[in-house]
Amino acid sequence: MAISIKPQKDKKYELPGSFNILFYYSIIILFFALSAYLLVNRWNENMQEQIQSRESVLQRLEQQSEFQQNKLKVHDYRSKVNNYSDILSARNSVEGFFLFLENSIHPLAHWQEVRLDAEERRIDLEGNALDFDALEQQHSILKNFSMEKEFTGWVDAEDVEEIAEDRLSTDGRAVSLYNKPTSMGREEVINLRDAEEILILQKISEEDYEPQGLRVDIDLIEGEWYEVLAKKDVSPVDDIELRNVGETDEELRVMFELILTIDPIIFK
Amino acid sequence: MRPIITIICLTMAFVIMGLFLWPEYQDLREAMIEAEIKDTDWQNMLNYSRSMDKMIEILNEEYEEEVKKMDDGIPDDHYIPSLFSEIRNASRASGIRVENIGSFSTRNHSEKDGITEIEISFAVRGDYLNFKNFLLRLENSARIKSIRGIRIDRIAGEDFDTLESNLTLITHSY
Numbered sequence: 509m510a511i512s513i514k515p516q517k518d519k520k521y522e523l524p525g526s527f528n529i530l531f532y533y534s535i536i537i538l539f540f541a542l543s544a545y546l547l548v549n550r551w552n553e554n555m556q557e558q559i560q561s562r563e564s565v566l567q568r569l570e571q572q573s574e575f576q577q578n579k580l581k582v583h584d585y586r587s588k589v590n591n592y593s594d595i596l597s598a599r600n601s602v603e604g605f606f607l608f609l610e611n612s613i614h615p616l617a618h619w620q621e622v623r624l625d626a627e628e629r630r631i632d633l634e635g636n637a638l639d640f641d642a643l644e645q646q647h648s649i650l651k652n653f654s655m656e657k658e659f660t661g662w663v664d665a666e667d668v669e670e671i672a673e674d675r676l677s678t679d680g681r682a683v684s685l686y687n688k689p690t691s692m693g694r695e696e697v698i699n700l701r702d703a704e705e706i707l708i709l710q711k712i713s714e715e716d717y718e719p720q721g722l723r724v725d726i727d728l729i730e731g732e733w734y735e736v737l738a739k740k741d742v743s744p745v746d747d748i749e750l751r752n753v754g755e756t757d758e759e760l761r762v763m764f765e766l767i768l769t770i771d772p773i774i775f776k
Numbered sequence: 777m778r779p780i781i782t783i784i785c786l787t788m789a790f791v792i793m794g795l796f797l798w799p800e801y802q803d804l805r806e807a808m809i810e811a812e813i814k815d816t817d818w819q820n821m822l823n824y825s826r827s828m829d830k831m832i833e834i835l836n837e838e839y840e841e842e843v844k845k846m847d848d849g850i851p852d853d854h855y856i857p858s859l860f861s862e863i864r865n866a867s868r869a870s871g872i873r874v875e876n877i878g879s880f881s882t883r884n885h886s887e888k889d890g891i892t893e894i895e896i897s898f899a900v901r902g903d904y905l906n907f908k909n910f911l912l913r914l915e916n917s918a919r920i921k922s923i924r925g926i927r928i929d930r931i932a933g934e935d936f937d938t939l940e941s942n943l944t945l946i947t948h949s950y
Contacts, residue, residue, distance in 0.1 A: 555810075575828075588846050589846065592849050601915060602926075
């Protein structure tokens with residue numbers, strides 16, 4: 509039996525079909541990765557240029573003399589409003605002092621010398637009374653003296669408890685400011701808890717009282733506000749001290765000296 | 777050959793994505809946020825500039841009187857002689873006599889930079905009602921004045937309502 513020996517043909521190693529797909533995909537992925545990188549890089553450069561140009565425009569605008577002048581003017585107005593408002597609200601008005609003096613003296617007593625020290629919140633009253641009973645009554649009148657004061661201010665709508673016609677009631681407080689409910693200027697808080705009546709002057713919401721453009725540098729307190737006129741009884745005398753009591757030589761009247769510590773509200 | 781090329785391509789693709797594309801993308805995102813901020817700054821700056829123009833226009837045209845009132849309330853200089861003149865005029869108009877006018881002292885405001893506090897003291901003589909009117913007249917004048925101290929004496933031997941008073945007033949200037 510003859511055996512033929514034929515060299516066997518090399519079997520060609522063939523890749524599976526899925527590997528071919530992977531090969532093409534790998535090329536596509538590489539291509540996309542490269543393109544995406546170049547695209548993002550270009551985009552990034554454009555963005556940086558845009559930022560640079562915005563920065564230079566902003567700087568140019570800021571350095572413009574007109575812009576700087578306007579900024580100074582607004583700053584100047586703002587500090588003027590602030591100063592005026594603060595100094596006006598801290599001013600001691602004499603009207604309340606005279607009202608107090610005219611209405612707190614007993615008919616059978618009269619003052620001879622009055623010294624007011626607004627800084628020390630003190631009134632020294634020297635005078636004489638018809639007798640000791642009149643002096644006692646005078647002391648009592650001063651101790652219990654109250655005067656009606658009117659305040660205008662702004663009440664936050666959130667603090668309003670009830671509204672009836674043109675009046676409101678609140679357990680909160682009113683913020684008295686020179687002009688509008690802004691955070692600028694000195695804030696003087698008035699307790700309206702015991703107010704006799706609180707009359708609504710106007711209701712105002714942020715957009716109502718904000719003239720176009722006036723928002724600049726003025727920090728409006730956001731929310732709805734009521735401008736109110738409140739009437740409240742206040743006691744201007746915090747403390748009272750009686751000194752130098754004695755009978756005068758003439759007509760047997762009783763002389764006295766009263767030292768009153770007063771509430772600054774008397775000057776408002 | 778193909779498997780080697782596939783491996784090289786995939787490796788390169790991942791290297792590009794991981795080492796270059798991703799950081800570049802992060803930079804882009806940051807740049808986009810920064811550009812947005814700059815755009816907002818730009819818009820705000822424009823609005824601010826327009827608002828300032830508008831505000832100045834409003835203040836100059838619609839609030840001219842208020843601005844003048846503020847300027848008169850706290851003038852830009854002491855103007856002491858005109859202050860004394862104002863007191864004299866108020867005393868004449870109220871029918872009281874002013875004495876010892878002329879002394880004053882100035883000092884910087886304790887809370888407000890650039891504001892000077894001027895303290896003036898003088899004596900007046902007259903009846904109670906005129907004295908009261910005089911003070912109210914001074915108080916209602918353009919320049920803000922505040923009472924610091926009053927001493928009122930009834931003059932013995934004269935009409936019951938005749939008073940002698942020493943006054944200390946405070947006023948301000950820039």
